[in-house]
Amino acid sequence: MMNSKRTKIRWGFVLFFMPVFLWLFLLFVLPHLELLRLSFLGTDYYAKSGVTLENYAAFFKEPAYWLTFVRTAGYSIIITLIILMIALPVAFYITKVVGLKTKGLLMLLVIVPFWVSILIRVYGWMIILRESGIINNILVGMGLLKVPIEMLYNDVSLIIGLVHTNLLFMLVPIIGVMDSLDNSLIEAASNLGAKKLAIWWKIIIPHCMTGIMSGSIIVFMLVTGSYITPALMGGKNSLWFTQQIYNQFIIAFNWNQGAAFGFLLLLISSIIVWLSLKITGQKLGEVVK
């Protein structure tokens, strides 16, 4: 009896598992396997191909490539930290300071802009910052500037754009964990003589660490992998690594090189995430919960 039960195929499980499996396998695993294969194929001048590490070596040999990557990773870390520093006080205000009604309203204000396409949001910033934009108009109108200046297409505008477009993904997990922080812990710390800074460092941040890490991982991955915002708001000198990948695929039509870049991006940013988890002593399993 027991044996026949064990060998019986659970059709119900198969039925529900199939769509997930097909979705992941056909749209995610299969294309990635193909790109992985491509990344190891060489294309020399005579279109002769064979298995080679040439595409990966090109990344390290050519400073233009790896410098772009270092820039991308460095800025991504800075942007993640800026987002974190904005998200922590905002989350505290929403969860601990205001009443229940205002809290709902503020959450709505945080979420609603993200119903709008990222493209629209980026163009919104462009309207604000460009040479003939709102800020320039106001400053010139007030007589503070004689001639409008170009505020777009530099590293600052790039950071502004990426911070705004990714803020929500930090805010939501942090609000989640901060909500679960018992107010009496904050009061107890204060009663035992802690000042505001100590309460943040010793109580609030340690409590929110899982939320902070999961938010940071999501934001870091989204920022390194973003394309539209750097392409539209960054300048000629602020090339993002995703643009290098795009260039290889679309402009140079070198899919093999592009695929190798793609995998390098995935690999190195995963290493950065792993390192930051190690440093903060968090476990991936708990962070993604």
Next chain:
Amino acid sequence: MPIDLSVKEVTKKFGSFTAVDKVSFDVEAGKFFSILGPSGCGKTTLLRMIAGFYDPSPGTIEIRGKDMAGVEPNQRPVKLVFQHLALFPMMDVKENIAFGLRRRGERGKEVYKKVEDMLERVGLPGFGNKKISQLSGGQMQRVAIARCLILEPVVLLLDEPLGALDLKLREHMKVELKKLQAQVGTTFVYITHDQSEAMVMSDYVAIMNQGKFEQIDTPQNLYNNPATSFVAQFVGENNKFLGKLEKDSSGQFSVGLEDGTKLLVGQISNLELGETVEMFIRPEAIIINPDASLKNINILNIIVKAILFDGGSSRFLGVIYGSKKELILMLPHNYSEDINVNNKIRIGWDPTRSACFKSVGVKTYDEF
């Protein structure tokens, strides 16, 4: 004795609701002072004002003679043991206890030595490296108290810290807390809705109701000489009779119940004839089968309804013959066969043992 904590005319309003209404009291150094009241009477609000989480509006709170107005909670020499303890789960036991010392800027090995001493004093030697989640309820309790006492506060505030414990542990912790307080000599201000906690541990108890103090006295006096009808009902068990105050030709006061029964009462004060009054008699003041030779006592016939066996404090429930009024009586230790369900027995009490107050219609939980 110097006064450690002095609360003068303190009021707290939330919108139109007055949570604390002109409360004044002094606590002498080294005393165990309890504030006892039903939930929602304003006792937690009062405690939070002393700790500095709320500002009185208006009123003065002085600690060792120093006005606390404008002093931040983290600067006050009072420490609070929270209702749910509020231990820091992100730290182990020794870091929880060292938290306050570190905030004062103390560093190095000295801190851990103090922590270990403190752990020993609360009976948890060697617990320093345990996580908070590894502790039992009673152990958490002691860590929470140790965390406060290590800072040598002038006053230790305790907000119903035994509420979450099960009965046996609560009984045990009552005695422990009392011993600990005697040992460290710190002034304790303890709030609770559990009258047995307040009575067992305290030197003085304040009875609080609807934002006001009804009476501040020793536990013995609260029990034996309640000042108000609320205190008589809230502290200990009491039998309550509602009736009109009357006086006969010989000058003896009595209470006339609705069913016509007259019950003699002893001393009365601030009451007028014909007024609706509440008369109270403690279960243990009622004599079963009083001697027929006794003069000037109230005699009633009751039918035993139920035996409420509870070891040393067993009681029984009786209904006055010919009425529906229920009484609670002590079950004598050597009770005989005649106290049995549906038996009719004779009871009586000395009128001077009863207390009489003007009826204000306050109700405690056990009346419906």
